[in-house]
Amino acid sequence: MTTKKDKLIDLCLLAGKLMLMYGAETYRVEDTMKRMAIAGGMDNVNSFVTTTGIFLSGVLEDDDDIMQMIRIVDRFQDLSKVTEVNHISREFVAGRMSITDARQELKRVEKQPMNYPLWLIYIASAIGGGAFSYLIGDSLFDMIPASIGGLVSTLALVLFQHYLQAKFFSEYLAAFFGGVTALILVHSGFGTNIDQIIIGSLIPLVPGVPLTNSVRDLMAGDLISGLARGAEAALTSLSIAAGVATAVSLFL
Amino acid sequence: MVWELIICGIATIAFAIIFNIPYRLLWMIGLIGMLSWSVYSLLPITGVGPVPAAAVAAFIRVN
Numbered sequence: 001m002t003t004k005k006d007k008l009i010d011l012c013l014l015a016g017k018l019m020l021m022y023g024a025e026t027y028r029v030e031d032t033m034k035r036m037a038i039a040g041g042m043d044n045v046n047s048f049v050t051t052t053g054i055f056l057s058g059v060l061e062d063d064d065d066i067m068q069m070i071r072i073v074d075r076f077q078d079l080s081k082v083t084e085v086n087h088i089s090r091e092f093v094a095g096r097m098s099i100t101d102a103r104q105e106l107k108r109v110e111k112q113p114m115n116y117p118l119w120l121i122y123i124a125s126a127i128g129g130g131a132f133s134y135l136i137g138d139s140l141f142d143m144i145p146a147s148i149g150g151l152v153s154t155l156a157l158v159l160f161q162h163y164l165q166a167k168f169f170s171e172y173l174a175a176f177f178g179g180v181t182a183l184i185l186v187h188s189g190f191g192t193n194i195d196q197i198i199i200g201s202l203i204p205l206v207p208g209v210p211l212t213n214s215v216r217d218l219m220a221g222d223l224i225s226g227l228a229r230g231a232e233a234a235l236t237s238l239s240i241a242a243g244v245a246t247a248v249s250l251f252l
Numbered sequence: 253m254v255w256e257l258i259i260c261g262i263a264t265i266a267f268a269i270i271f272n273i274p275y276r277l278l279w280m281i282g283l284i285g286m287l288s289w290s291v292y293s294l295l296p297i298t299g300v301g302p303v304p305a306a307a308v309a310a311f312i313r314v315n
Contacts (some may be wrong), residue, residue: 023271078272115272124269131263135256135289209271 003240004145005060005187007099013070014106016054018085022078025213032089039093051228077209080115125204126151133200145191149201153178168239183251207236260289280314288312
């Protein structure tokens with residue numbers, strides 16, 4: 001039995017789940033779900049979002065109270081999906097889209113592949129590592145070993161993430177292999193400035209989106225999710241630092 | 253300085269690709285990166301410390 005109530009709350013939860021999984025801020029997810037539920041005719045809507053779960057409650061047309069929750073297990077960074085879900089929710093709130101249409105669109109966004117192919121992401125992390133190493137260290141030649149190190153650390157991150165399914169440990173191993181690559185390149189005479197090369201090879205692993213989102217959540221007053229994301233960012237940075245420290249103490 | 257600006261634009265666009273930003277925003281992101289890097293590296297000439305310079309550079313937006 002799928003009444004309008006169930007369809008509406010399913011739609012709101014699907015939109016919230018997609019936004020939270022692909023890296024939106026907490027207050028944006030809460031606001032989007034609340035607006036969609038009110039536009040669908042719900043009263044007394046309350047949404048509560050943390051980094052790992054979504055709660056939504058409300059009353060539809062003098063019916064009983066409904067309250068549902070969803071658990072978020074995986075978190076990725078794909079900001080173009082967040083933009084598309086935002087667009088769909090605006091269309092739905094403005095009344096230009098029915099519940100079924102919006103659900104179909106959200107399903108399409110969920111299945112849609114990444115915006116850029118994987119090889120372009122590898123190349124981008126190599127280029128980003130090299131470019132940031134130049135901005136930090138001012139040696140034009142050391143961009144090449146830094147970009148090789150960045151490529152190796154991203155490849156290692158994707159590989160270990162695929163086989164180990166343990167986020168912090170695979171970040172540790174990726175930082176370790178990036179640091180080892182940088183040290184090997186410097187020892188074999190291909191590169192001079194070791195600080196710059198190590199920084200460049202670690203730059204693709206830095207948790208940029210969790211860090212920014214943590215500060216934005218804290219400023220918006222979502223203390224729990226702000227602290228949770230901050231803890232995620234801090235643990236990631238800690239595992240990166242530990243990986244490099246292992247590499248340096250073993251091979252320098 | 254010019255080299256630094258170009259490389260900074262490339263670096264920000266590379267990171268935008270890592271985070272899967274939509275295509276139509278890429279040039280804007282590169283512009284923001286170049287502008288904020290120029291503020292960050294030019295302000296210390298006037299005697300401002302690097303931390304206030306970073307704070308000022310964070311306010312740059314293009315829209």
